[in-house]
Amino acid sequence: MAVLNRRVLPRLKRAVFNLRLPALSVALLLAACATTVSPPPGEQLPGLPGKPSAPAAPGMPGAPSVSSTEQEALRALVGMQDRLYRVAAPLLVNNTDLCRSHARNLLGFTAKNRYSYSADFTNAAQTLLGLGDRLQVVGVLPGGGAARAGVRRGDELVAVDDKPMPEGENAERQAAAILAPLVTGRTKVKMTVLRNGSSQTLTVPLTYACAYGIELGNTDNVTAYADGHRALITRGMLNYAASDEELAYVLAKELAHNALSHASRQRMNSTIGGIIDNLVRMHPDMSTMAGLAGVRPMPEDLDAMADKLSLYMLARAGYNIDRVAPFWQRLASQYPASVLNSYTAMHPSTAKRIAAMEKALKDIKTKQAAKRPLLP
Incomplete structure (x- = not known):
């Protein structure tokens, strides 16, 4: 993050503190199955923010007005979450022999929408990250099944095994409930995504990994x-x-x-x-x-x-x-x-x-x- 002057930095810190911190859980959308611990009441199911392609440009039609402080706060949070995800991924994928009963089949990606953040930051998520109502892939596990199948950041989730993916405020929670049974006892799933306005169908091999949630305090x-x-x-x-x-x-x-x-x-x-x-x-x-x-x-x-x-x-x-x-x-x-x-x-x-x-x-x-x- 760029060096900030003494007047901006305190405002940025307050803004970061006011963000709801979604978990970096490789046991949810990335894992396509919920852990036995539910999120706190009123919290969205977690995902991994990233930098999807083609975000709405500030000042363009459809892009809400967002202050520079909000944008810097969201960038700071995204950076922290992205770092945790990047570091945790090889630990979770390469240690299934050691994590015992917590190893699960994973889809190998995470998805979020603009409601994955607190109400004060939904506009910032739309403007800065290009997130809308539909769940969008924001993190792909290197070397995982989704990466091998060609899943990319920015892909919008349309359906998995012909089951429509939910949209809107509770999309992450509803998607986790839909995806969990689909990966049990399977080796692959069929996914339909929207990429650059065109629908594509991909066959995604599942990735076996430790399904622990990774959270930012x-x-x-x-x-x-x-x-x-x-x-x-x-x-x-x-x-x-x-x-x-x-x-x-x-x-x-x-x-x-x-x-x-x-x-x-x-x-x-x-x-x-x-x-x-x-x-x-x-x-x-x-x-x-x-x-x-x-x-x-x-x-x-x-x-x-x-x-x-x-x-x-x-x-x-x-x-x-x-x-x-x-x-x-x-x-x-x-x-x-x-x-x-x-x-x-x-x-x-x-x-x-x-x-x-x-x-x-x-x-x-x-x-x-x-x-x-x-x-x-």
Whole structure:
């Protein structure tokens, strides 16, 4: 995002905070099946914003008037969501052997319309992103079935297996309900899309992947949460991660907690699920986030297990794992356990974690050198 002057920046921050933060859920339209956790009342089902082709140009007929602050706010949110999607995708696709019962058939794309944003930003979504009433493909999973079948950003969804796709305010929720049974026990589906005004029919092979929801938290606290079905990365953590690789370290750790059912083992599903529901809202209730917000610190043995599994997930996804331990050491140094609501406060056993990482790193390198399967 371009550098802004001191008068514009505060307005932009307020505008971003006023956006409802839809989840980046590869378990919904991208996955074509809903997770067992429903969105909060009044929230749209999530999708992935992108930059579809041929948006309506400001000032042209049919393009609503949108302030520059609204446009910058939407660009900022789109950028954060797009980054999360890009980093999460290889982790979800390459770790079906490790995510156990959460692996599902996916369509391999996400779709949104202008109602995927709060009412104040529907005009901005139409003007800036070219979104209308019909669901439009805004993210295609690289290497997935949809990409191989030729699905493109900007394609408008007309029908799937001859079932008309819904339009309007509740289109995402209704589409998820329609698509979920269509991918069960199937290897491919037939899709009809509208591209540049012409109707096209595509046969889309389904993609098998981990169906965890990936969500963006509306807080500057540098932390992350996993409730067994979803992984939430806060805006603060997203900004702290200096590279996509560092962001992948955090995402993999939370996905590992989910794969190992750690929230269930601690009986924290409901508590953490409530925190995630709160932090994805337009105006999170931060009064409930005092201290650890009811979350018990992760026991060192469970944390070490998740760190080990996360390294395997990262290696299988093609990420460089040599700098994982230094990243967590730096985070613990800058945000120690004494900083409440920080990641380290909920994961205090840094020394034990680092030891587990170093051991796992050696095991993975040995298996890679011997060309053995990367399984813990």
